[in-house]
Amino acid sequence: MLIINKINAYIGLLLTVIAISICPMIKVPFKGSWNLYQTDERLFFISIALIAITSLCLFVRQLRMFRLLSFVLFVWGLLMAAAVYFKTNHYFDSKFFDKVLAKTIHYQWGWIVLLVACLLLLTSVKKERLQV
Structure with missing residues (x-):
């Protein structure tokens, strides 16, 4: 039988939505911090769809x-x-320009929030044996 820790699940879902939509994912020079929507729209929409289906499965048990x-x-x-x-x-396609671009663009703290939220979701469900 599967047992769920609802507090961890709700906090995990909330943090994933915040991490995907608001938190900065990369820092681009001259433009500032970008969230996932500004980085890549396809990744953003697929992520939102995954979060929506996951939350639907939580709410219908x-x-x-x-x-x-x-x-x-x-x-x-x-x-x-x-x-x-x-x-x-x-x-x-140039190695020189790729190295320059890679040195100027940096990851931000949004990735940490996203992975912590996913870990909360992973640890919210556990398997337990029934005591007869």
């Missing part, structure tokens, strides 16, 4: 699907971080 989607959201966060890294390091 489909805990197996919620646990699976929490894991998918965690892996998706890692893939997003890797995608942004490769996009900044291989934006141009």
Whole structure:
């Protein structure tokens, strides 16, 4: 039987929405800090859809699907971080310009908030045996 810690689940969902929509993900010179929508719109919309489906599974008490989607959201966060890294390091075809761009663009604290929120979602559901 699956048991859910609702406080961790609700805090995790709230933090994922805040991390995806508001928190700065990268710092671009001359433009300032960018959130995920300004970095890549496709990653933003896929992330919002994953969060919406995960929250729907929580509210209709489909805990197996919620646990699976929490894991998918965690892996998706890692893939997003890797995608942004490769996009900044291989934006141009020239090695010189890629190195200059990679040195000027820096990750911000939004990635940490996103991964902590995904870890909260992962640890909110646990399996427990029934006592007969």
